[in-house]
Amino acid sequence: MAVLLMLRRAHRALRGTYLDHLPGSDAPGELVHLLRDPFRFLHERFERHGNVFRTRLALPVVFLVGEEANRTVMLTRRDAFAMGRGYHLTAVRRVFEGSIMLEDGEQHARTRAVLTPAVGHLALRESSDRVHAIWSRMLDGVDRVGGEDCYGLAERGTFDVAANALTGLDLGRETESFRPRFERLIDGIMAPTPYRVPLGRLDRAMGARAELMRLLRPRVEAARRAEPSGLVGQLAHARDADGQPLETDAIIGQLLLLFWAGYDTTASAGAWVLHVLARRPDWQQRLRDEVRDRLGTEPVGPDDARALPQLGCFLSEIERMYPSALFFPRVTEEDVSLLGHTLPRDTPVFYSPYLSHRDPEAFDHPNAFDPDRWDSERSPKRARTALLVGFGSGPRVCLGKAFAKLQLRILVAEALRRYRLEPDPGARFTVQGLPVHHPNGSRVRFRPL
Numbered sequence: 001m002a003v004l005l006m007l008r009r010a011h012r013a014l015r016g017t018y019l020d021h022l023p024g025s026d027a028p029g030e031l032v033h034l035l036r037d038p039f040r041f042l043h044e045r046f047e048r049h050g051n052v053f054r055t056r057l058a059l060p061v062v063f064l065v066g067e068e069a070n071r072t073v074m075l076t077r078r079d080a081f082a083m084g085r086g087y088h089l090t091a092v093r094r095v096f097e098g099s100i101m102l103e104d105g106e107q108h109a110r111t112r113a114v115l116t117p118a119v120g121h122l123a124l125r126e127s128s129d130r131v132h133a134i135w136s137r138m139l140d141g142v143d144r145v146g147g148e149d150c151y152g153l154a155e156r157g158t159f160d161v162a163a164n165a166l167t168g169l170d171l172g173r174e175t176e177s178f179r180p181r182f183e184r185l186i187d188g189i190m191a192p193t194p195y196r197v198p199l200g201r202l203d204r205a206m207g208a209r210a211e212l213m214r215l216l217r218p219r220v221e222a223a224r225r226a227e228p229s230g231l232v233g234q235l236a237h238a239r240d241a242d243g244q245p246l247e248t249d250a251i252i253g254q255l256l257l258l259f260w261a262g263y264d265t266t267a268s269a270g271a272w273v274l275h276v277l278a279r280r281p282d283w284q285q286r287l288r289d290e291v292r293d294r295l296g297t298e299p300v301g302p303d304d305a306r307a308l309p310q311l312g313c314f315l316s317e318i319e320r321m322y323p324s325a326l327f328f329p330r331v332t333e334e335d336v337s338l339l340g341h342t343l344p345r346d347t348p349v350f351y352s353p354y355l356s357h358r359d360p361e362a363f364d365h366p367n368a369f370d371p372d373r374w375d376s377e378r379s380p381k382r383a384r385t386a387l388l389v390g391f392g393s394g395p396r397v398c399l400g401k402a403f404a405k406l407q408l409r410i411l412v413a414e415a416l417r418r419y420r421l422e423p424d425p426g427a428r429f430t431v432q433g434l435p436v437h438h439p440n441g442s443r444v445r446f447r448p449l
């Protein structure tokens with residue numbers, strides 16, 4: 001009986017006729033269109049079908065766009081949208097097995113209660129000094145003649161931050177031996193299925209995962225014997241709801257996810273920050289003046305968000321126009337009514353920060369980069385931060401949001417204290433949408449002040 005039910009479910013999922021009542025199309029070739037030009041794919045379907053539309057990737061899926069949809073998925077009906085199951089048919093499930101991202105319900109709440117204080121610790125003075133030192137060194141060393149590729153520079157800086165400030169690795173040899181293995185691990189995410197084929201992408205990634213576990217085990221064991229310091233120390237001394245310490249491999253499973261979640265996304269945001277600053281000398285000057293007037297020569301610290309309101313508006317606008325991921329998956333756990341449609345149970349759905357942030361219903365002139373829209377003194381109709389979902393929202397909002405924003409404030413302040421940024425007029429850039437949204441080939445020149 002159970003087998004029959006499973007087969008019926010699989011058949012239903014594959015055919016997708018249970019979604020025929022929704023606007024959209026499941027014509028063959030949709031996946032090819034998405035991979036070829038994800039921006040065009042999303043805009044065309046949103047314009048044609050509205051806030052709820054179905055399409056067919058490997059399986060039929062439904063995209064949900066806009067404020068009402070986001071609130072339903074992440075807040076009001078969040079228990080009806082499983083996140084872990086959203087990754088079930090992808091290689092992410094294998095690469096980051098045992099991590100918070102793949103959990104739901106009670107289990108997720110328990111893990112989140114353990115990780116929140118440990119990750120929250122990262123946004124404190126100790127790691128902010130490290131982040132400041134890493135970005136200062138990185139910016140002092142930029143190529144002042146040839147310029148730098150925005151994404152390349154952001155990626156190097158955020159990798160060092162994740163390795164050192166997050167994982168406690170020594171910069172230099174230790175980080176360098178970690179890097180190729182970690183790159184092999186995250187390459188596995190793009191494997192087409194969660195099944196391991198010898199010598200395939202996922203197989204190499206799982207091999208890298210085993211090596212990373214071996215590298216990190218002694219570090220976690222040492223942290224258990226020392227005073228709790230840094231993220232690894234906090235996790236090594238953390239207790240679960242039953243008062244038990246976490247197992248070493250469980251800690252490492254979470255650490256690898258935190259590393260990825262913190263590094264790839266922040267590299268994308270950092271690259272957009274540099275790309276946009278170079279094209280907006282007016283905003284460079286405003287932010288440079290603000291940092292100088294409010295902080296003098298002091299480094300940006302964890303409590304300085306309020307002191308730098310214009311920088312806050314600038315970063316909100318980066319989050320709005322250039323979210324690090326275009327969409328995130330969920331699977332419905334029960335029937336859900338949304339915007340006049342019914343999403344049947346077991347429907348794979350995506351909520352989309354990218355499309356939601358470009359929705360003209362939510363934002364005036366959504367395609368214009370205008371940080372002043374977030375400033376109540378400059379804008380008669382201040383945009384509502386509740387409309388931003390670049391870090392998610394609700395009980396699953398990004399755990400590292402404060403840390404990521406701190407790092408971006410440090411990057412902007414240290415770059416503008418040293419340089420005037422200009423786009424390299426000879427550079428041709430493209431925009432990559434998947435798996436992470438960032439400029440490719442955008443070069444910036446750094447003119448010392």
Ligand code: HEM
Pocket residue numbers: 083100101112119122166257258259261262263265266269323324325328329389390391392393395396397398399400401403404
């Ligand atoms: C600019 C940088 C970042 C961006 C744009 C970002 C974005 C996001 C988003 C959109 C989600 C929710 C995903 C969903 O709803 O499916 C999320 C979750 C998460 N993020 Fe971030 N993130 C960033 C940096 C970080 C950092 C620095 C860390 C860790 C130190 C981190 C750790 C996590 C974790 C653990 C989750 C899962 C939370 C849960 O499921 O309860 N992120 N992030």
